[in-house]
Amino acid sequence: MEAGVIVGCLLVSACLSGMEAAVPLLHTARVQQLEERGSIGAGILLEYLRQPGRLASTVTIGRALARAMVLVLVVRWFLPAGGMMAAIGAAVLSGGVLWLAGDLIPKSLFCRFPHRLAARVAVLLRMLQLGLWPLTRLLETLSRAFVAALGGDPATGNLVATRERLRVMADQSSILTGEQRDLVASILDSGSATARDIMQPASKVVTTKAGRAAEARRKISVTSGFSRLPVAGADPAAGRWQGLWVLYDSMFVAGNEPRFPPRIEGGVHVEEILGLLRKARSPMAFIQDHGGQDIGIVTIEDVLRHYLGEVNL
Numbered sequence: 001m002e003a004g005v006i007v008g009c010l011l012v013s014a015c016l017s018g019m020e021a022a023v024p025l026l027h028t029a030r031v032q033q034l035e036e037r038g039s040i041g042a043g044i045l046l047e048y049l050r051q052p053g054r055l056a057s058t059v060t061i062g063r064a065l066a067r068a069m070v071l072v073l074v075v076r077w078f079l080p081a082g083g084m085m086a087a088i089g090a091a092v093l094s095g096g097v098l099w100l101a102g103d104l105i106p107k108s109l110f111c112r113f114p115h116r117l118a119a120r121v122a123v124l125l126r127m128l129q130l131g132l133w134p135l136t137r138l139l140e141t142l143s144r145a146f147v148a149a150l151g152g153d154p155a156t157g158n159l160v161a162t163r164e165r166l167r168v169m170a171d172q173s174s175i176l177t178g179e180q181r182d183l184v185a186s187i188l189d190s191g192s193a194t195a196r197d198i199m200q201p202a203s204k205v206v207t208t209k210a211g212r213a214a215e216a217r218r219k220i221s222v223t224s225g226f227s228r229l230p231v232a233g234a235d236p237a238a239g240r241w242q243g244l245w246v247l248y249d250s251m252f253v254a255g256n257e258p259r260f261p262p263r264i265e266g267g268v269h270v271e272e273i274l275g276l277l278r279k280a281r282s283p284m285a286f287i288q289d290h291g292g293q294d295i296g297i298v299t300i301e302d303v304l305r306h307y308l309g310e311v312n313l
Contacts, residue, residue, distance in 0.1 A: 002073050009066040012128070013102035015121045016063045018110035023048060023055060025114040034119050041122030048122075057136040058129045065132075067098050186307050187271075195273055196266035198306045199287045199296035207232040210242050214250045221247045228284055230297065231258050239293030241286060263288050266295065273303055 028049060034042035048055040074094045079087040110117050129136070170176060170184040206224040208217045210231050221227055227247040233240065243258030262280040264273065266287050277285060277300060287296040 002077060006070050006073050009069045010098065010102050012124075013063050013066040013070075013098060014106040015124055016059045016066070016128075017103045018106035019055070019118060019121055019125055020059045021107040022110035022114035022118040023052070025111060026118060027115075030115050031119070034115065039119050041119035044122040044126050045118055048125075053140070054129065054136070055125070057139050058125060058132055061132050061135050061139060062128045063102075067102070070094055070098060183307065193270045193306065194266060195264050195268045195270065195285075195287050195298050196296075198270060198302045199266070199298045200302065201296045202294060205230060205297055207241065208245055210234060217245055218247065218250060228299075230286070230294075239291075239295075241294050244282075244284060261285050263294070264298070265290075270303060270306055273298060274300070277303075 023045070026045060026049060028046070031042050031045050031049065035046065071091055071094060074090050075087045078090040082090075167185060167188050170181050170188075173181070176184070206220065206226050206229060208220055208229045208231055210233055217229065221229060229245045230241040231243045231245050233242050244261050245258050249257075249259070259282065261282040261284045262276055263286045264276060266289055268276070273285065277283065284297055284299045286294045287298055289295050
């Protein structure tokens, strides 16, 4: 009886270790094909791929219980017959067997045939999950409480890392190159920089007046070297540009209507500017003060120059 329980626990440990190794190697499209062919295990795998936390909890608790059961039964078996030394020796030997047959070999097999083996073992894993649900629920609750106590977000499980901590991690990383470390440092150091800090002030911006002929604007573009010119209104004192004239549009786009880039408050942080430009699909943004007047421009080149140093696009 006890020998059968030991063999069963060893098989459970092997299956759980194999699943732990196989799931990161699974391709969703391949698993969906298996499900369409009628594989029940493939449907279970898709659920685990969408919610990997459930798999991790079941594997952790189930494997720990299976291995603990094996060690307890081995010690109980050998202790009355051979004494303490025999029981300790048997426990050490069983630990090696557990590592070899319950961890190393199944992981190797599941890594070699992840889809085939994982789909067949998924049903057993679901049964273990249902049986271990109270323990997995308790583990998840304790994990969330522990993450919250460390200052992290219990909903995502992510711990809060300060800029100083991230800088130390980058400096100590053996994976990053020197240039990559410098880039990480420049990004972390730019935390307080705003659009006003990197913009080209309005006094230095080359503009074109509203109503000016396209040929005259092309001459200004060639003379200044800028292919994008803000369009100033008839009254410069108003402090607002009417749009953005683009050389490419005047040459290849019918109508030659000005573009309307996004307007950004001067206090917006630099790391937000790229997202705003990408969302607006614009290479330039007008920077405003609190009164709504345009006080400068920011381009993608200005943002990259802030992070990377002098660049020419």
